[in-house]
Amino acid sequence: MAGHSKWSQIKRKKGANDKKRSATISKHLRAITAAVRSGGSGDPAGNLSLKNSIAAAKTDNVPVDNIDNAIKRAISSESGATEYKEAVYEGYGPGGTALYVETLTDNVNRTVAEVRSVFSKKGGSMGNSGSVAWQFENKGLIYLPENSEAAQETAIELGAEDLQEGEEGLEISTAPNDLYAVSEGLTEKGFKVESAQLSRVPSSTVAVSGDDVSKLMTLIEALEDLDDVQNVYSNAEWPEDTDE
Numbered sequence: 234m235a236g237h238s239k240w241s242q243i244k245r246k247k248g249a250n251d252k253k254r255s256a257t258i259s260k261h262l263r264a265i266t267a268a269v270r271s272g273g274s275g276d277p278a279g280n281l282s283l284k285n286s287i288a289a290a291k292t293d294n295v296p297v298d299n300i301d302n303a304i305k306r307a308i309s310s311e312s313g314a315t316e317y318k319e320a321v322y323e324g325y326g327p328g329g330t331a332l333y334v335e336t337l338t339d340n341v342n343r344t345v346a347e348v349r350s351v352f353s354k355k356g357g358s359m360g361n362s363g364s365v366a367w368q369f370e371n372k373g374l375i376y377l378p379e380n381s382e383a384a385q386e387t388a389i390e391l392g393a394e395d396l397q398e399g400e401e402g403l404e405i406s407t408a409p410n411d412l413y414a415v416s417e418g419l420t421e422k423g424f425k426v427e428s429a430q431l432s433r434v435p436s437s438t439v440a441v442s443g444d445d446v447s448k449l450m451t452l453i454e455a456l457e458d459l460d461d462v463q464n465v466y467s468n469a470e471w472p473e474d475t476d477e
Contacts (some may be wrong), residue, residue, distance in 0.1 A: 253458075256458075256460075257293055258295050259460075261286070261289065261300075262290075262295070263317060263463070264290075265290060265300060265303045265304060265307070266303055266306070268280060268286045270307055270317075275305070275308040281410060281413070285409075285412055285413055285430070288413050289431070316339060317339055318337070318339070318341065320336045320338055321366070322334040322336065323361070323365045324352050324358055324359045324360045324364075325360060326449045326467065327356050327444075327449045328442075330449060330467050331369075331467065331468045332453070332456075332466070332467050333366060333433050333467075334456055334462060334465050336348070336459075336461045337461060344459075348459065348462070351455045354455075355452040355455050356452060369436070370434050370436060371409050371431065371434075372394075372406050372407065372409065373408065373411060373430075374405070374406060374407075374432045375388075375404075375405040375406075375407065375412070376399075376402055376404055376426070376427045377402050377403040377419065377424055378427050379403065379425070380403040381403075384403055385403065388419065392408075393411075394406050394407055394408060406434070409431055412430075413429075435466070435468035438468050438470035439470060441472070449467070
C-alpha cells in the first residue's frame with residue numbers, strides 16, 4: 234500500500250469489509266438511519282448527510298431495497314427505530330501513529346468501554362478528546378478505476394479540490410459538501426465511480442515498518458470489527474508491499 238496515497242487506507246478498509254458483507258451493510262444502514270433522524274428528512278435532496286450516506290452505501294453495493302427500507306423505518310413515527318448518537322474516540326497505535334475512530338451508538342458507555350478495551354489489548358492507547366483530531370481533515374474522497382485526461386478535466390469542472398494519479402486509477406478529493414455532487418456528476422458523464430465517501434485525511438503521515446505494520450493492522454481491524462464503529466482512520470504511511 235502506498236503510504237502517500239490518501240485512498241490507500243480506504244481501499245484497505247474496503248477490502249477487509251468485502252469479507253464481512255453483512256456487517257458492512259449493517260453499518261451503512263445504521264449511518265442512513267442516523268442521517269435521516271439527525272437531518273429531519275428522508276429526502277436526500279434536502280439532507281446532505283443522507284446524500285453522502287447513500288452514496289457511500291451504493292459504492293459498497295448495498296442493495297437499493299435495503300436503503301429504501303432503512304429510510305422508511307427511520308421516518309416512520311411507529312418504527313421504534315433505535316436512536317444512534319455520533320461519538321468520536323482518539324488514540325495512538327504502534328509506531329507512534331494517530332488513530333481517529335468514528336462510531337454510531339445507542340449506548341455510549343458500552344462503546345467507549347469496547348473501544349478502550351481494544352486499544353489496550355492490541356497495543357494502542359486511548360487519547361483525550363482533541364489529542365489527534367487536529368491531524369485529520371474532513372474531506373470527500375472519490376476513486377475512479379480509470380485515470381484519463383477526460384476524467385481529470387471533468388472532476389475539476391465539477392469542483393474537485395485535488396487529484397492524485399494512482400497506479401490503477403484516479404483519486405479525487407473534494408470539500409465535504411461537494412462529495413455527492415461531484416460523484417453524481419462523474420456518473421452522469423459516464424465515468425465509473427468505484428467508491429465515494431466522507432473521510433478523515435491525515436495532514437501528514439508517520440511511516441510504519443517491521444512488526445509495527447502487522448500490530449497496527451491488527452489494532453485497526455479489531456476496532457473495525459466492533460459493531461458500533463463506523464470508520465477508523467490512521468496517519469500511517471504503509472510500506473509499499475503491505476497486503477491490502
